[in-house]
Amino acid sequence: MNQQEWNIKEPCAECKACHRAFADKEPIWSRLTFGAEGYERQDCCAVCWPGAQKGDSVSAWKSVYHMPAPPPPEPIKRETAESLLRQFMETEDPSRRSAIFILAVMLERRRLLVERDVKTREDGLKVRFYEHRKTGEVFVVPDPGLRLDELEQVQQEVIALLGGPVPEKASDKKEKPSFDESRGDGPLGS
Template sequence: MARQNTDNWSVRKCAKACAKCEKDFEDKETLHSRLSFDEGEYVRKDFCEACWNKDDPGLSSWKTVFMVPVQQEEAVKKENAESLLRKLVAKENEEDLNAIFILAVMLERKRILVERDVQTAEDGRKLRIYEHRKTNESFMVVDPELRLTELEHVQEKVVILLGGKPRNAEPESGESAI
């Protein structure tokens, strides 16, 4: 059985046009996103309402609304949960999986990400698919199914990565990390 590689968790951008008729999506158009596992890679395809074949949902599919991509704000401010998630995902280090998961959960609570699906990978790992509410990118995140004690440890690590201070220290002014 093929070992699932780090490609399990990565970002798939929403297409700008329908995968079938190639018509550009319009702002706020309803579309269907389909995720399939193709030659060892997760492939995301987006279809307009007319081209969507509900009998071929792939591995996972969901309905979403296309939004004209917004310009990313200048990243001069300090690291936030979203920029850190993107950075860790891009690094593709297996040891960051726990932190990536915690960040995805934080962003879900902040209503920046929405969970679209949960799957079980071939090796039994749980895979959660999140979609970014503003950019419609999909993030595939391995759920490390942490125990409560591990969870606290990882959360503390993430707070420090975000420039905060571990518990028992004076909270920094401004928004708290979690």
């Protein structure tokens, strides 16, 4: 079940309809459908798009295809908000749900992800669709509907996982957390 709640869908390298490989920076149309196999992503070229919309889309949007760059040489492994988000989304651990949401919001504020759509499923679960600005991947992220105090707690946990400061005394908890600016992990609430 969880695998359908959160999900990363990579862009297709070619048009779903005419199978022509996309060029770098080509405008494309993307849609998500939800079926027995869970979320499915389809990308189409501008020519095929008008005829390609069969069935109900969960979401559809216009985008730009980015040719995947060859992977850079691995630097010394350091956890970032993005790597942590990807790591959590690979798991099916329900306890990661809030952290996944917080990390996605962090990355949206840092303009790495852009929110494309919000939908409420029939079972009442609100789902946010984020697009990765560089890779075009779609991150399907359930919104756990956190209260403000829960939000702050999860935020602290995530900051600690990213190697940030953890309050030592209870009285410190009221203070705003400080951040390693060089890494850009900014606070959510300001």
